[in-house]
Amino acid sequence: MLKFFFNAAPNPMKVALLLEELGLEFEPIPVDTRKGDQFKPEFVKLNPNSKVPCIVDKGVTVFDSNAILLYLAEREGKFLAGDLGTQKRAELLSWLMFIATGIGPYSGQSVHFRHAAPEPKEYALNRYDFEAHRHWSILDDHLKHNTYMLGDEYSIVDMAFWGWVRMVPYVLGLENAWEKYPNLKRLLDLINTRPAAKRADELKTKFTFKTELDQEARNFLFPQNKRLKT
Numbered sequence: 001m002l003k004f005f006f007n008a009a010p011n012p013m014k015v016a017l018l019l020e021e022l023g024l025e026f027e028p029i030p031v032d033t034r035k036g037d038q039f040k041p042e043f044v045k046l047n048p049n050s051k052v053p054c055i056v057d058k059g060v061t062v063f064d065s066n067a068i069l070l071y072l073a074e075r076e077g078k079f080l081a082g083d084l085g086t087q088k089r090a091e092l093l094s095w096l097m098f099i100a101t102g103i104g105p106y107s108g109q110s111v112h113f114r115h116a117a118p119e120p121k122e123y124a125l126n127r128y129d130f131e132a133h134r135h136w137s138i139l140d141d142h143l144k145h146n147t148y149m150l151g152d153e154y155s156i157v158d159m160a161f162w163g164w165v166r167m168v169p170y171v172l173g174l175e176n177a178w179e180k181y182p183n184l185k186r187l188l189d190l191i192n193t194r195p196a197a198k199r200a201d202e203l204k205t206k207f208t209f210k211t212e213l214d215q216e217a218r219n220f221l222f223p224q225n226k227r228l229k230t
């Protein structure tokens with residue numbers, strides 16, 4: 001059976017949604033990153049990047065969330081919104097990579113500098129907050145004229161979007177984020193009506209993950225801090 005290594009963070013949640021949408025049978029395997037499970041040798045053999053998500057299925061290992069979305073959607077021939085060589089295919093690749101290389105990293109750094117980094121952090125926070133807003137504004141504008149990310153058809157790009165968009169108020173530190181970005185909220189609400197989204201969301205409730213961001217968790221999540229002078 002397909003093994004799904006995950007936690008409740010945005011990148012694994014994209015894959016949880018696709019697995020549920022495809023109706024594939026899978027074994028969820030929790031990776032508690034605040035306890036350092038991502039660095040266990042047996043996990044690093046599967047994902048040398050020591051991050052979730054990762055899947056192993058039929059002898060094939062895939063890591064990195066958007067790679068997994070593309071791999072499974074192509075294998076199953078679903079949620080791709082168009083055939084190879086079409087304009088829709090080009091849009092799918094463009095938006096999928098935009099989410100992978102823009103939305104994810106800038107939102108992640110915005111969270112880090114807003115909620116976890118020590119002072120002084122004004123310069124870094126300003127940069128990542130600015131870039132997170134810039135990336136989310138592009139999606140909000142795009143969604144003014146499109147029901148889903150690729151127009152009328154629900155695809156893996158919407159699933160990649162769903163993983164992160166749920167975090168937008170936290171990413172931007174804005175309780176009223178949805179007033180600023182109503183089109184993001186509209187698509188979030190639309191995806192949330194899907195039974196697969198409910199099931200994906202419920203997955204984390206079946207396991208207990210460490211929630212405290214204590215020194216042990218910080219050492220695992222922010223290993224770069226070892227290099228700082230104390």
Ligand SMILES: N[C@@H](CCC(=O)N[C@@H](CS)C(=O)NCC(=O)O)C(=O)O
Nearest residue numbers: 009010011033051052053064065221
């Ligand atoms: N590019 C990777 C990023 C994966 C990633 O950053 N995963 C986070 C959870 S969303 C993680 O494993 N964090 C634990 C750590 O950094 O040690 C992907 O899209 O899968």
